[in-house]
Amino acid sequence: MTKPKVLISDKMDPNAARIFTEMGCDVDVITGETPEQLIARIGQYDGLAIRSSTKVTPAILDAATNLKVIGRAGIGVDNVDIPYASSKGVVVMNTPFGNSITTAEHAIAMMFALARQIPEANTQTQAGLWPKNGFMGVEVTGKTLGLIGAGNIGSIVAARAQGLRMKVVAYDPFLTPERAIEMGVEKADLDTLLGKADFITLHTPLTNETRNILSRENLAKAKKGVRIINCARGGLIDEAALKDALDSGQVAGAALDVFETEPAKDSPLFGTPNFICTPHLGASTTEAQVNVALQVAEQMADYLVNGGVTNALNMPSLSAEEAPKLRPYMALAEKLGSLVGQLTTGAIPRISIHTEGAAAELNSKPIIAAVLAGFLRTQSDTVNMVNAPFLAKERGMEVRDVKTEKTGDYHTLVRVSVKTTDGERSVAGTLFSNAEPRLVELFGIKVEAELTGDMVYVVNEDAPGFIGRIGTLLGENAINIGTFNLGRRNAGGEAVLLLSVDSPVPAAVVDQARSLPGVKRVKALKFA
Ligand SMILES: NC(=O)c1ccc[n+]([C@@H]2O[C@H](COP(=O)([O-])OP(=O)(O)OC[C@H]3O[C@@H](n4cnc5c(N)ncnc54)[C@H](O)[C@@H]3O)[C@@H](O)[C@H]2O)c1
Ligand SMILES: O=C(O)[C@H](O)COP(=O)(O)O
Numbered sequence: 001m002t003k004p005k006v007l008i009s010d011k012m013d014p015n016a017a018r019i020f021t022e023m024g025c026d027v028d029v030i031t032g033e034t035p036e037q038l039i040a041r042i043g044q045y046d047g048l049a050i051r052s053s054t055k056v057t058p059a060i061l062d063a064a065t066n067l068k069v070i071g072r073a074g075i076g077v078d079n080v081d082i083p084y085a086s087s088k089g090v091v092v093m094n095t096p097f098g099n100s101i102t103t104a105e106h107a108i109a110m111m112f113a114l115a116r117q118i119p120e121a122n123t124q125t126q127a128g129l130w131p132k133n134g135f136m137g138v139e140v141t142g143k144t145l146g147l148i149g150a151g152n153i154g155s156i157v158a159a160r161a162q163g164l165r166m167k168v169v170a171y172d173p174f175l176t177p178e179r180a181i182e183m184g185v186e187k188a189d190l191d192t193l194l195g196k197a198d199f200i201t202l203h204t205p206l207t208n209e210t211r212n213i214l215s216r217e218n219l220a221k222a223k224k225g226v227r228i229i230n231c232a233r234g235g236l237i238d239e240a241a242l243k244d245a246l247d248s249g250q251v252a253g254a255a256l257d258v259f260e261t262e263p264a265k266d267s268p269l270f271g272t273p274n275f276i277c278t279p280h281l282g283a284s285t286t287e288a289q290v291n292v293a294l295q296v297a298e299q300m301a302d303y304l305v306n307g308g309v310t311n312a313l314n315m316p317s318l319s320a321e322e323a324p325k326l327r328p329y330m331a332l333a334e335k336l337g338s339l340v341g342q343l344t345t346g347a348i349p350r351i352s353i354h355t356e357g358a359a360a361e362l363n364s365k366p367i368i369a370a371v372l373a374g375f376l377r378t379q380s381d382t383v384n385m386v387n388a389p390f391l392a393k394e395r396g397m398e399v400r401d402v403k404t405e406k407t408g409d410y411h412t413l414v415r416v417s418v419k420t421t422d423g424e425r426s427v428a429g430t431l432f433s434n435a436e437p438r439l440v441e442l443f444g445i446k447v448e449a450e451l452t453g454d455m456v457y458v459v460n461e462d463a464p465g466f467i468g469r470i471g472t473l474l475g476e477n478a479i480n481i482g483t484f485n486l487g488r489r490n491a492g493g494e495a496v497l498l499l500s501v502d503s504p505v506p507a508a509v510v511d512q513a514r515s516l517p518g519v520k521r522v523k524a525l526k527f528a
Pocket of ligand 1: 075076077096099100103148149150151152153154171172173174175203204205206207209210231232233257258280281282283284378379380381
């Protein structure tokens with residue numbers, strides 16, 4: 001049997017190459033190539049091991065005709081087009097915990113660097129200025145740290161800050177009150193956090209909800225003199241607004257490890273007093289790099305050599321016999337979970353997965369895991385089919401498995417119901433030709449749609465002329481509509497519209513759609 005061939009295309013601890021070889025793979029380490037060079041080379045490889053520098057775009061995936069697995073030695077996978085990789089049958093894995101402590105420590109280091117202006121004091125001292133009077137700092141003891149995102153890294157930062165005798169206020173809509181008590185943090189809404197925090201540190205993935213979470217408006221709401229740290233993802237802070245807030249003194253200091261555009265070779269923030277930065281070094285310690293290198297190589301080689309699946313973001317663990325029957329159900333389940341996740345906000349105390357008809361005869365575990373993964377992936381990059389059930393439990397979600405043998409309108413049906421503060425809400429889907437996932441019901445309204453790519457969800461009053469208005473709005477913004485799916489409660493009542501579109505719908509267009517007459521709700525959606 002020929003050995004699987006792996007390319008390591010980003011700088012990675014040498015342990016990765018050693019493990020690949022020991023586990024029966026041929027490995028090449030070729031870093032720093034241009035996308036064109038990678039496109040020319042990638043066709044010969046079964047595995048691609050990366051960090052954050054390699055951007056795995058559709059063009060690279062199109063050229064990767066033998067590729068079976070992409071392994072991210074780290075957490076964030078925003079440099080991989082996962083939906084496209086899934087469509088090509090390429091498994092995407094990450095190492096969700098290997099660099100968490102290291103990144104948390106970097107955030108704490110940044111906090112101290114800001115509090116005592118260490119970088120600038122160092123520069124001036126080494127320049128021979130001995131600036132003893134120019135650097136009055138602040139203590140962190142007794143101060144309030146505002147934590148935006150209380151997942152793996154956020155929790156570690158909170159514990160370290162408590163050790164420094166800081167109070168911690170956390171904003172994370174998915175943090176349950178029980179977990180907040182366990183962490184010893186005050187769970188708060190964003191405005192409360194902004195009003196209380198002396199330091200703010202960000203630890204969320206970059207999603208539609210978190211993009212610009214520290215917007216101009218929110219920076220203005222913060223306590224005057226706040227100090228801000230971002231060791232999560234560029235794009236969480238409006239960088240132009242941050243520059244203005246630093247200039248005005250509204251923000252007393254900011255420390256960024258990550259930028260909206262990386263590598264950040266130029267930025268209006270550079271040279272601003274009380275601004276410090278590092279070049280995406282959050283995960284860069286010997287310990288973390290050894291952890292993630294060993295883990296990614298073990299996971300990838302296990303998949304390539306033995307077919308074992310660990311920490312996959314787009315594939316469940318499955319036995320060889322069950323796989324062919326269950327796979328289309330899991331695709332359906334993941335899409336329904338994602339739909340519910342994208343259309344609901346706040347903590348969800350209960351999620352029920354109902355299987356009816358033919359679906360009820362199958363092993364429901366992978367179907368449930370797929371629903372949970374689809375649902376939770378709208379909140380976190382680190383969710384996969386393996387850890388989704390644990391994460392749901394950790395978040396205090398009760399997961400119900402309900403099987404019904406009888407069939408209604410469809411011979412097979414998967415229904416996902418969630419308990420929200422507005423009551424129980426449910427979506428349902430079936431398989432066409434036993435293979436193609438289709439939504440058939442959305443919050444009590446019958447609507448048939450393929451959940452794929454970029455979509456727009458609109459709830460409006462059923463009235464003449466509306467469809468023309470929304471079509472015109474999208475057309476004027478050069479957004480091409482692929483499919484149009486309509487449903488309504490009753491004539492003249494509430495109607496729902498699900499459009500698939502050929503490009504993402506910008507937030508400004510969503511806002512314009514919201515202001516169309518008769519519109520109650522609009523949301524841009526994304527599916528794998
Ligand atoms: N700078 C670096 O080198 C570096 C290193 C590692 C990780 N990271 C990044 O740090 C981030 C956090 O990593 P993690 O391992 O803690 O992830 P995680 O998934 O464990 O935690 C993310 C948390 O964000 C919360 N969240 C999601 N949407 C939110 C919203 N709208 N508002 C507030 N909170 C929200 C989630 O509920 C979750 O608790 C990721 O983006 C990761 O890529 C950066
Ligand atoms: O998401 C991550 O794991 C970090 O951003 C680390 O990125 P890096 O591997 O490029 O240092």
